[in-house]
Amino acid sequence: MSDSPPPPGPPLGPPLWEVLSSRTVLQDRWIHVTADAVRDSKGNVLDPFYSLSYPDWVHVVAVTPADELVLVRQYRHGAQAWTLELPAGAVDKADADPTVAAARELREETGYSAPEFRLLHSLSPNTATHRNRAHTVLALGATLTHPTAHEVGEDITVELWPLARVLAQLGAGLLPQAMHTASLLLALNAAGRIDFTLKDAP
Amino acid sequence: MSDSPPPPGPPLGPPLWEVLSSRTVLQDRWIHVTADAVRDSKGNVLDPFYSLSYPDWVHVVAVTPADELVLVRQYRHGAQAWTLELPAGAVDKADADPTVAAARELREETGYSAPEFRLLHSLSPNTATHRNRAHTVLALGATLTHPTAHEVGEDITVELWPLARVLAQLGAGLLPQAMHTASLLLALNAAGRIDFTLKDAP
Structure with missing residues (x-):
């Protein structure tokens, strides 16, 4: 035994x-x-x-060969503000997995494609109230390949931000969407671009 | 001019x-x-x-003198799971600011108090749908000073986790609540305990 x-x-x-x-x-x-x-x-x-209850959501962390993050600025009626966010959207029932939804949402919202979409994490938008999951998908080597195809109600412009600049301004509220901030930081950690090693208290 | x-x-x-x-x-x-x-x-x-529309929420990043993070494990009917989370709660209308709510929620949920509660960031739980804000409050030097006072519907146990261990397991889904992950990482960055300096691609 x-x-x-x-x-x-x-x-x-x-x-x-x-x-x-x-x-x-x-x-x-x-x-x-x-x-x-x-x-x-x-x-x-x-x-x-x-x-x-909502469909599952995907958040796309898409990085260009020039180390820029592909972001969207859009009017968000919940927050009643124009906000800078990750490309994101819903997983359709027909999607084989969240990476299919990620590729579609990135292409439709921004016109960018990538050679690989990697599913990293699945978190809860709000454990107290939400039944669905939010999946984080990493897309390295993203390039502009298509025209955008925005749906009605998507007031969107595409912005490329140097990754280092995004990280420097994150604490100042650059990305007001809390779930997206989590997805971005976890994805960059998983990709080996930032590390979460604990430093001594200053 | x-x-x-x-x-x-x-x-x-x-x-x-x-x-x-x-x-x-x-x-x-x-x-x-x-x-x-x-x-x-x-x-x-x-x-x-x-x-x-909800009241604003507070997420409390409370660290003990032994560098442990004060966490709560509770049943969450939205996610239909027992999850490990930051102490959190609603800001009352009578609260002068979110730090008052943070001190109360930390004390009621965990029994811990701290000499100072510092408001760091205010993010949107979901810019598309939510009218309220989620505030991140940092509490260093947190110590056990009170009995807990759980409300009906709060199925809570308190857990102390070494900060370094939390960070090491964050990518594996230790804290399933996306908003809390954002609050924790931004707070530790603001406190100088982790840094978001971009590293070269591996």
């Missing part, structure tokens, strides 16, 4: 909350809100507990 | 989208969904365009 190592990953914790009932309270092409009655692990009943 | 420098910040772009009408389609204590009819800068009318 050998001692088995513990299973990888974090402890699972107590069982999931029990869903006592579930109803859709708002649904159309753009939004899907579910209200559940749930019982937590202490026995408390929470009703309604709202969840938001 | 002198040449005035351009104003700081990104160019403003064309005017904001025109709101033709606005109606609340779902509202209670927990959720507030607005459906606007809007005209974009190209003249397209989008109706409905949904926005989500």
Whole structure:
């Protein structure tokens, strides 16, 4: 008999909350809100507990041979501002995997293509409320190959920013979209372009 | 006459989208969904365009004198998983600023206090849909001073993780919450503990 190592990953914790009932309270092409009655692990009943269901999203970290990041500036009605962001979009049901969606969204929003799209991470937009995942896809060697093809409601211009300049201005709010900041930093770390080695406190 | 420098910040772009009408389609204590009819800068009318209004949120990056990060593990019904996250919560109307909310949420969720709470950044949870902001607050020298005070629906345990270990495992999905990953990395950069200097491609 050998001692088995513990299973990888974090402890699972107590069982999931029990869903006592579930109803859709708002649904159309753009939004899907579910209200559940749930019982937590202490026995408390929470009703309604709202969840938001969307398709999965992709964030594309596309870097040109000249070490520029391909960004889009667009009007965002949620934040009520023109913001600089990563190219991003929804994964369609027909997409074999998030890299297919990434290639499409990058091409349509910016006209750029790349020889390879690498899926790096999948995070939650908001663990408390969102049922979907946001995937980070890295595209090195991105070049301009197509005209853009913007959908109605996409008020977009393309901007190329030197990667070093993006990193220098990130702390000053260059990319206001929190999820995109996470995707960018994790992708550059995975690509060996920045490192997260802890330094002594200054 | 002198040449005035351009104003700081990104160019403003064309005017904001025109709101033709606005109606609340779902509202209670927990959720507030607005459906606007809007005209974009190209003249397209989008109706409905949904926005989500919440109070502002705070994410607390609390580091102990032993260089451990104060984290919470809790069941999250959106992601339907037990996840490791930063202490976080909502800013109340009575809070003078986000640091007040940060101190309260850290104390209630974890029992930790700190001599100073420093507001570093304010990002958008999702520029497309969310009207609120998520503030990143840094708390150095955090120590255990109080019992925890969890609200109904908070299934929380406190975990201390060496900062270096967190950073080493971030790319493997240690913190599944995308916004928290952004807050953590920006905060450690602002504190001089990691740097975003661009390295040559490997």
